[in-house]
Amino acid sequence: MECSSLPLLPSRIKRVFYMSSEGRNLLHEVFPTVNPSVLEQLSKVDCILYAMGSLFTSICPSLVLLGIGEIISSRSCPKVLLMNGSHDRETSSLSVSGFVTAITDALNRTYGDSDNCLKNHPNQYINALVVPRDGQIPVDIQCLAAQGIFHVVCTLYHSTMNLVTVDSRFDPKVGTVFDPKCLIQALADVITKFGSFPATEA
Template sequence: MKVVVFTGGTASNSLVNCFEALSRDVVKTPNGPAGNSVTHIIPVSDNGGSTSEILRCFGGIALGDLRNRALRLFQDEPLRQFLHHRFDKDSTVALQEWESLIRGDHHLWAELLQEGTVSQRLKLYPMFRELFLKFAAKVEQLDSKFDFSAASVGNILLKSMEMQSGIDAALEQFLQFGGVPPNFSIVPCVIISEHMAGERRPEEYPLPTLQLQLVLANGDVITGQSEISHPADLSSNNTSQLHFSKSNDAHPQLAAAVQQLRYVLDDSGSISPIWPRADPAALQAIESADYIIYSIGSLITSLMPSLIVPEIACAIAKNIHAKKVLLQNGTYDRESYGLDSVSYTMLVNDTLRQAALSCSEDAIPSANSWVDHVIRLQDSEIQIPSKAEPWYSTVTIPSSGSGSGSHFDPDILLETLRSL
């Protein structure tokens, strides 16, 4: 079975094994059983946390969500923990950690190389150190000081790799480090033009940064994924996104309904529209998928950045054989407050329909070509309206946990997906 999952970097991590198990179901073709694969299509627009510092200094695309999902797929737990490590929040202490890491005497190295079978990790040691040293050399050439506060070791490594070979090659090698089978892949939803990828001269940094921009019905415009979902507290006079709260209770609701989500390019503060192309690997996976799953996570900033890409919307519509399944969140957040189950689904479907209108296709897909099934939780805050007659089927399943802690049980979800 070939499964495509549209997802952010964190919320769907608990469902990775469910999607993997679904992919192992056998699909018979005239040429015998089809191969199995899971492709995670992930946005590259998150500008919060330590990613914000990498973007401030180097520009380009955000790698944090790609790194997060990649590490969830790793088969090597000590290596996963090594690359999950974050430096101290204190900038001075964090810099000392970084210097210790590139010298090779940070405690992380000893912990990585002393656990279990280390032959493969011993081979990685010189490679990782070289990549860290190359990143250090780039940092030394910057006009501004790089803040290593709360920096992710995995983000630094992946960024160093991306600056050398581009994101697709970097991701492929990153997954190989963790022993991830080749039929499980992580793909950015969009690619950037060649002049923004690969090796750059020092004076060319920072490159323009890919950002999200949200237009509300009242005319308000919010630029930046983190500002949309987790805005900084203006009362503190701190607009940095290096340290922010992900608690839903910490942020007010959006001031009005969502009118449009779009991509922009931030070139040293100059904002201009951009229409990035879909990653070819994403389109290839969609075209051959047996299941296309819109997974849980922040509706506007985790799911929709992939769905507003015209080529992706058209590819989904043209795959008439795939089961297209929307998993609805069980609780409201800043981005979905006030939606019922039908309006939630219509927002996803209409976003894809609108994106498809921009495709240079002869035939415009039918109005409801993007969602066939909705799976929701029994105790979900997002309720089904009493007189709803949607075009899609809805399955309500028991949740694991309760209240704000309720979530999808992977085993129940797997059986539900199989039954569609």
């Protein structure tokens, strides 16, 4: 089914959380911790990659787990968000900076129990973006700069940001997608150039 044929949600999703009959608040919310092996791997990797997928039903449920925000914010390595080439029904009104905000809120657990909330800046979680050429999601450069993100890999915009070409192709089922070989090269470039990224605000 093409993305454009999916019905839009009646309102924007604010947050993702887990519920159980044993939850401790009015929403019966629970706060599961991440598998220790995941934390171990995140502590060792050379690059943290947020892959393409449904933002609120695929990506954020893994990010709200206790321990994920803490370990990612502590790492000094490329933390790269791969943008989708088109919207789905969950993200129809979001720009790229809106994706960054949603991921930051999930990792900070912004709207959950205050005892579990973090207050990290967006660029402590994401310090580089890779966007497919001819993608449909607006790349709002000024808002990204305000979030502390200055490394955007795409071909749509020319500014003070570091830009390289990432080719794409059109898939009739899902819309614009990355060209695989070009994406691999773009990620290799991001990792190689990481030392030249602007310093992360703490």
